[in-house]
């Protein structure tokens with residue numbers, strides 16, 4: 001697969017993970033991984049009795065040219081070959097993160113403009129796709145403390 005350009009990389013944020021965990025807590029009352037405490041399971045890859053419980057697994061993938069990274073997952077990891085397997089709950093988290101992601105989001109950084117004003121530079125791809133000009137007026141509508149829409 002072709003390596004995506006930087007502006008296409010989406011790293012799942014802490015807020016998104018919290019949202020997913022909140023949704024999961026509602027759907028799934030079990031709090032602990034059923035694999036917790038497991039040591040010396042047989043590794044499906046290298047066949048050694050070296051699969052241990054782990055709560056720091058990382059999921060990483062490139063989907064439709066986007067990189068998605070999820071940390072802090074639970075499951076088992078092989079001490080010998082580093083193969084990892086997610087438990088059901090973490091598999092569910094991965095599925096939901098991939099489903100709930102708003103497609104076509106553009107990451108940008110909030111910068112300081114001086115005084116108490118903050119600014120956001122529109123990524124090149126956004127400018128190319130939108131019908132906008134410099135000095136044009138735009139309206140910002142606040143939907144919640146963490147969500148806003150810009151209308152031009």
Ligand SMILES: [Zn+2]
Pocket residue numbers: 043044045046047048050078079080081082083
């Ligand atoms: Zn192994």
